Amino acid sequence: MWSKIRKGNPIFKLFLWIYAIISVYPLVWMLFYSLKDNNEIFVTNPFGFPTNLRFENYTSAISQFNVPKYFMNSVFVTVITVVGTIVLAVMFAYSAARLRWRGKTIAQMYIVIGMFVPVQVIMIPLAILVRDFNLTNTYSSLIIPYIAFNISFSSMVFYGFFRTIPNELEESACLDGANIYQTFYKIMLPLVKPSIATMVIFVFLAAWNEYPIALMLISDEALKTLPLGLQFFQGQFTTNWGAMGAAMTIASLPTVLVYILFSEQVEKAMTVGSAVKG
Amino acid sequence: MNKFLGNKTAILLFTLPTIVLFTIIVMWPTMQVFYRSMFDWDGLSAGKFIFLDNYKRLFEDRLFYTSLKNGIIFAIMLAVLQIGIGTVLALTISNKKIRGRKFLRVSYFIPVVLSVTVVCQLWLAMYNGEYGLINKIFETLGIPYRQDWLSNGKTAIYAVAAVNAWQNMGYHFALLLAAANSIPEQYLEAAKIDGAEKWKAHWKVTIPLMAETYKFCFVLAITGGLNAFANMQIMTGGGPGTDTYTLTYMMYRSAFRVGEFGYGTTAAAFLVIQCLIVTFAINKLIARDRIVY
Known part of the structure; x- marks a missing residue:
């Protein structure tokens, strides 16, 4: 009886593999067709491995369309967003968790509200705000909201970490004559390094893939990020599916690589919020 | 000190x-949503205060009911597919003896890290009436079922919701797996020694112990469905006709296409209230204090 249960039901085991195919095959199919020509995609070999690897699809995605431009914009916006979010959130969380001032609990709760505000809902006032600050069609119009929207969650995670550190560390730093900035930079920051790594991954994924804000605030071709730039591909590329697949593969590469390399870190980063948000 | x-x-x-x-x-923008929902406002001028007239108009707008219905369909699809499949996969894979666990986990989670644009473009290609993967599969199997999934008003909303469900299932799977793994082995073993079948043991022991995570998953899936926007923006543009409108999409169109910013924020304000009610209801329904480890 016991061993029968331990072995598990074969039907469920089979389902594990069937769903794995459903989950991954569309991506494999995309990768395959990024290396095929239309004839092979549509008629001769729609499902399988390309008979003839056509890397020229990648060359045409890069040379004829704005893929490198979008890619660089995504890199730029993402890097600044990650750095800005982490710096602001760590500072804020440290101050709210460790320093002594009135209203710090309220301040922390105030920032956490941001986790419950869906971006889409405040799109209209946000667009007006950006227009009133004359920021429409600038990098700042993406970077500033991205930082503001990621700051709630990041500072909440850092806050939790800072609360677990014993008070003696600061006391001895104080007795040794360090000032508060040195204590923060030399003693506290190294202690929260693991959570910084987690949040870097989280913010990187969020910023790299962000779509609604970019859609609203950016219309200038030269400033588009990948998720925005690729949105009208279907129309442009109906004649050339291979190049379309190539562009999509290029756009997905950074996040997929990060995931494959740090899969457990990424899953942790993505699911760390569940404890609080429900 | x-x-x-x-x-x-x-x-x-x-x-x-x-x-x-x-x-x-x-x-500031969040407060503006509620404030501006009481204005006849084009986004440029100061606007005219009309109090609740926008809400009255909203409740008489047929598009509002289409959007509301689609939001609910979307939410139910996400909740059922993501949490249902996620549960089966997470509980099955939490058995340490399954081979290829690492590979399976990675396969389920990969779509989560892709951008919504790539996923939607990929599914546009898969749904394509002539060359799409799905029709090709039916063709290969010899089933005469070829159709254009997204241009049929009846299937379009389901087809769009399925894409979102597919992309984010892995997220729910990861949450549920983490919860299942955190339950001490003894609980399940005790149930098994008492002679419970495996799935019965899960149903009676594991799943109730995961109530906190389920609460989060339901809030996420349902509010995610009600807020759905990017999928229709990229895949259907709300069409065919207005068959795949949701409230967020309606808000977007009102403001950025028709220039009715005040009316758009009314839809947004309604959405916020709707999501708050859902979150509150789920927290009430899945009681917190029954669970004691």
Whole structure:
């Protein structure tokens, strides 16, 4: 009886593999067709491995369309967003968790509200705000909201970490004559390094893939990020599916690589919020 | 120590940038949504205060009911597919003896890290009436079922919701797996020694112990469905006709295509209230204090 249960039901085991195919095959199919020509995609070999690897699809995605431009914009916006979010959130969380001032609990709760505000809902006032600050069609119009929207969650995670550190560390730093900035930079920051790594991954994924804000605030071709730039591909590329697949593969590469390399870190980063948000 | 940790300059320096940025970019627009929902406003002029007239108009708007219905369909699809499949996969794979666990986990999670645009473009290709993967599969199997999934008003909303369900299932799977793994082995073993079948043991023991995670998953899936926007924006543009409108999409069109900013924020305000009610209801329904480890 016991061993029968331990072995598990074969039907469920089979389902594990069937769903794995459903989950991954569309991506494999995309990768395959990024290396095929239309004839092979549509008629001769729609499902399988390309008979003839056509890397020229990648060359045409890069040379004829704005893929490198979008890619660089995504890199730029993402890097600044990650750095800005982490710096602001760590500072804020440290101050709210460790320093002594009135209203710090309220301040922390105030920032956490941001986790419950869906971006889409405040799109209209946000667009007006950006227009009133004359920021429409600038990098700042993406970077500033991205930082503001990621700051709630990041500072909440850092806050939790800072609360677990014993008070003696600061006391001895104080007795040794360090000032508060040195204590923060030399003693506290190294202690929260693991959570910084987690949040870097989280913010990187969020910023790299962000779509609604970019859609609203950016219309200038030269400033588009990948998720925005690729949105009208279907129309442009109906004649050339291979190049379309190539562009999509290029756009997905950074996040997929990060995931494959740090899969457990990424899953942790993505699911760390569940404890609080429900 | 008090002086050391109460350094006013340091507190201001550490705190103020975040508070100011957050207030201007997140809180101010959130309040504006409710305030502006009572204006006849084109986004340029000061607008005219009309109190609840926008809401009256909203409740008489047929498009509102289409959007509401689609939001609910979307939410149910996400909740059933993501949490249902996620549960089966997570509980099955939590058995340490399954081979290829690492590979399976990675396969389920990969779509989560892709951008919504790539996923939608990929599915546009898969749904394509002539060359799409799905029709090709039916063709290969010899089933005469070829159709254009997204141009049929009856199937379009389901087809769009399925894409979102497919992309984010892995997220729910990861949450549920983490919860299942955190349950002490003894609980399940005790149930098994008592002679419970495996799935019965899960149903009676594991799943109730995961109530907190389920609460989060349901809030996420349902509010995610009600808020759905990017999928229709990229895949259908709300069409065919208005068959795949949701409230967020309706808001977007009102403001950025028709220039009715006040009316658009009314739809947004309604959406916020709807999501709050759902979150509250789920928290009430899945009681917190019954669970004691």
